[in-house]
Ligand SMILES: [Zn+2]
């Protein structure tokens with residue numbers, strides 16, 4: 159398929175004249191140039207398969223709401239300006255509305271069915287309940303493949319108001335957590351108007367749920383049975399046919415959209431940054447990791463190792479280190495480091511530290527690593543720049559001084575000590591000057 163990025167625009171013409179260099183540095187330079195060429199072409203209005211704060215669509219939207227900050231997400235930026243929501247039928251202009259901070263909102267979402275989560279949760283629950291002794295690698299793969307087959311609908315790009323209407327109707331009617339309405343059913347209970355969230359006809363939503371309920375109950379019953387088969391080695395093995403994903407977003411459906419041969423030229427993140435708004439509307443609270451304490455994890459079942467080994471990449475982490483290995487920071491044994499993940503799976507990871515002198519690439523446990531990452535994010539927010547080395551500015555002992563380790567759980571953080579370490583690292587970075595970033 160041809161698009162304005164590959165055939166019609168001045169950007170496309172320019173690109174066709176450029177040979178793709180073999181040398182990495184030249185490729186980087188060309189990518190930078192490509193982005194500049196794209197922006198020129200975009201500003202001339204030659205490109206409508208992408209969007210941004212300077213697009214014709216954005217100008218039409220400013221006309222309506224006035225010049226104010228425009229909060230747009232990546233699906234908005236990386237999809238066409240003439241896209242319309244397949245659920246409510248509104249154009250991007252009609253979808254645009256004001257948010258709580260007086261900003262313009264432009265947000266699109268991928269609407270998906272949650273049956274994949276339901277079956278994974280059920281697999282882990284049954285695995286534990288039945289006390290399965292051996293890893294079930296094929297069974298786990300089967301569950302991964304088949305989740306999609308139980309979906310009542312394909313993933314599809316819709317506007318955030320439509321997605322919110324699904325969530326709100328499900329909540330107000332007290333529907334099961336793994337149920338979501340397909341687009342055709344959402345359409346029946348929303349009352350769409352331009353520039354406002356949808357009002358919901360709750361009686362119509364109730365009727366739509368009653369229609370969907372028998373099939374939902376059947377799917378949940380089947381999921382229960384498949385999960386038992388998969389977790390107890392009584393399953394069949396069946397490849398699942400992949401279907402086309404109707405998400406017309408650059409970065410998702412490149413081949414279908416005709417973008418395949420230009421992805422080397424335009425980096426997703428740079429593109430989004432260049433086209434999107436420059437000002438930040440939300441400033442996340444990056445101190446939360448040390449001011450809020452994490453709940454303790456659940457104790458492990460007797461067959462924890464078989465469940466862990468059902469995911470081969472997790473087994474690789476586990477086997478890579480000797481039995482008696484302990485995390486050099488928190489001193490926990492391998493066993494104590496194991497924990498339940500979000501879907502009831504058993505997690506074990508030991509990422510390597512950097513080659514900073516005080517760390518020398520040692521492996522540490524995943525919970526210590528996540529403390530380091532949280533610390534880095536807060537430092538980055540405080541300094542306005544990202545330190546080039548996540549481990550370079552404090553020692554293992556200093557890290558140890560701010561945590562209280564528990565088995566099978568995230569570390570508790572000592573609030574006073576952690577605040578002091580943040581200040582200390584900020585001070586060290588400031589003293590070392592610019593070259594550390
Ligand atoms: Zn919509």
Ligand SMILES: [Zn+2]
Pocket residue numbers: 485486487488489490522523524525526527
């Ligand atoms: Zn540790």
